[in-house]
Amino acid sequence: MLELIKKYHPNQGASQQARVISLFSLVGMSMTFLMGAISFLGSDNALTVVLFLASLTYLLSFLFVKRLNVSVSANLIIYSLYLLMFYLVFSGGVSQTGPLWIFIVAPVSVYVLGLRQGIMNLLIFLFVISAIMFMPQSLIAHAAYSNEFKIRLILSFLTMSFLSALYEHLRMLSYKNALEISRQYQQLAMRDPLTKLANRRNAAAILEQEKARLQRNNEPLSVLLCDLDHFKSVNDKYGHNAGDMVLTELSALFTEQVRQQDCVARWGGEEFLIILPQTTSEQAGVIAEKIRSSVENHTLQFLDNKIQVTISIGISQLSQDQTIDELINNADKCLYQAKTLGRNRVHP
Template identity: 70%
Template sequence: MLASINDQSKSNGNLLHARVIKLFSLVGASITGGMCLLSLLGNNNTLTLILLVACTTYLIALFSLKKFNIKVSAIIIIYSLYLLMFYLVFSGGVAQTGPLWIFIVAPVSVYVLGFRLGLINLAIFLCIVCIIMFLPQHLVAHEAYTPEFKLRLILSFLTMTFLSALYEYSSMQFYRNVLELSAKYQQLAMSDPLTKLANRRNASAVLQQEKARIDRNHEPLSVLLCDLDHFKSVNDKYGHNAGDMVLMELAKVFTDNVRQQDCIARWGGEEFLVILPQTSAEQAGIIAEKIRLSVQNHTIHFLKHQIQVTISIGISQLTEDETIDELINNADKCLYQAKTLGRNRVHP
C-alpha cells in the first residue's frame, strides 16, 4: 500500500518536473531568440551565432521531452546554460553585462539537478567562472573586469546559491513530510486501529483485486470467516479492556499461522476474515484447523486473569461464476453451521 502511494507521488512529481523543464525550455528559447535578433541588428556576429545555438538547443530540449525521458532534457538544458554563461563571462556580452546572467544558474541548477548534485555542479561552475575572470590577459585575451566587480559578482552568486539551496532543501523536506503524512493517513484509513490488521474496506479491495487476478489466471481463492465463541461473556466477566486485549492477541495468532501473501482483516466486531490466494477449499481447511488449534491453546494474560477463548471458522472457495458477496455469504453460512454444531470447529 505504502509503495503504491510512493509510486503515485513520484509519478506526480515527475509530471510537475517535466512541466517546469518544458516551461524553462520555452522561456530560454524565447529570450535567447530575442537576444539573437538584437545581436544581429547590432552586427555582433559572434554573439548572434552563440545565441542562435543556445536558442536551438533549448528548442531541442523542449521537443526531446516527448521522445526521451526528463533526464535527457534536463542535461541538455543545464549544461547548455553553463556553456552560454561561460561565454558571456569570457566575452563580457553587451557592455560587460554578460556576467549578470549567471544569477539564473543557481535556482535552475538545484531544481533541475536536485539538491546534492545541483550544489556540486554549482561549485564546479563557480570555479570555472573564477578561472575565466582571473585568467591573466597575456595568456588568453578576454573581457577585463575590475577587482571590485569580480568580488561582488562572486559574493552575490554565492548568496543566490545559498538562498536557492535553502529553498530547495526546505521544499524537499516539506514534500517528504507531506508524503509521510499522506501514507500515514492512508494506512489509518485502510487498517483497524485496535488490531493493526486490515479493515473491512481494505479487505474488500484485496478481494476485488484477487478476483480480477483469478479471472485471468484461473487460480483458486478461498476465505476463512472466523468468529470468537462467547466473546460477549469475556467482556461481561473481565471488562471491555480485556476484550480488546483478546482481539489484539488473536490478531498476532492469526498472523503467525498464515503465509506472507495472505491477508488478515478484522471484518467486524469479533469477526476476522482471512483471504487465501492460490488456495483451494481443502488447503484452506488445513490452515483453518491450524489457526483453530493455535487459538484454543493460546492463553491471554490480562491483569491477574488468564483468559482462553475458542473460535469457529467457515470456509468458502470462490467459483468462476460467483461474486465476492456470494463468496462471503457462503463463508458466513458455513460459520453459522460451525456455531450450530457446537462451536470451536471448522466447517465444512
C-alpha cells in the same frame, strides 16, 4: 493502497519537473531569441550567433520534454546554459553586462539536477567562471573586469548558490514530510486501529486483486471467516478493555498461524477474515483446524484474570463463476452452520 501512494508521488514529482522544464525552455527560447535579435540590430555578429544557437537549443529541449524524456531536456538546458554563461563572461556580452546573467544558474541547477549533483556542478561552474575572469590577458584576450567587480560577483554568486541549495533542501524535506503524512493517512485508512490488521475495505481490495491474479493462473483461492464465540460475555464480565486485549492478542495468534502470502483482516467486530491464495477448501480446512485448536488451547491473561475463548470458522473456496460477495456470503453461511452445530468448530 500504499503501493498506489508510492506510485503516485514519484509520478507527480516527474510531471511537475517536466512542466517546469517546459516553461523554462519556452522562456529561455523567447529571451535568447529576443536578445539575439537586439544583438543582430547592434551588429554584434558573434553574440548574435551564440544567442540564436541557445534559442534553438531551448526549442529542442522543449520538444524533447514532449516527445522523449525529461532527463534529455534537463541536460540540454543545464549544459547549454553553462556554455552560454561561459561565453557571456568571456566576451562581456553587451557593455560588459554578460556576467550578470550567471545568477540564474544556481536555482536552475539545484532544481533540475537535484541538490547533491547541483552543488557539485555549481562548484565546477564557479571554478570555470573564476578561471575565465582571472585569466591573464596576455594568454587569451577576453573581457576585462576590475578586481572589485570579480570578487563581488563571485561572493554574490556563492550567496545565491547557498540560498538556492537551502531552498531545494527545504523543498525536499517538505516533500518527504508530505509523503510520510500521506503514508500514515493511508495506513489509517486501510488498517484496523486496534489490531493493526487490514480492515474490511483493504481486505476487499486484496480479494479482488487475488481473484484476478489467481484466475489468470487457474489457481484456487479460499477464505476463512472466523468469529469469536460468546464474545459479548467477555466484555460483560471483564470489561471492554479486556475485550480489546482479546482481539489484539488473537490477531497476533492468527498471523502466526498463517503463511506469509496469506492475509489476516478484521472483518468487523469480533469477526476476522483470512485470505488464503493458492489454497483449496480442503487445504483451508487443515489451516482452519490448526487456528481453531491454537485459540482453544491459548490462555489470555488480563490483570489477574485468565480468559479462555473459542472460535467458529466458516470456509469458502472461490469458483470460476463466483463474485467476491458470493464467496464471502458462502463463508458466512458456513460460519452460521458452525455456530448452529455448537460453536468451537470448523465448517464444512
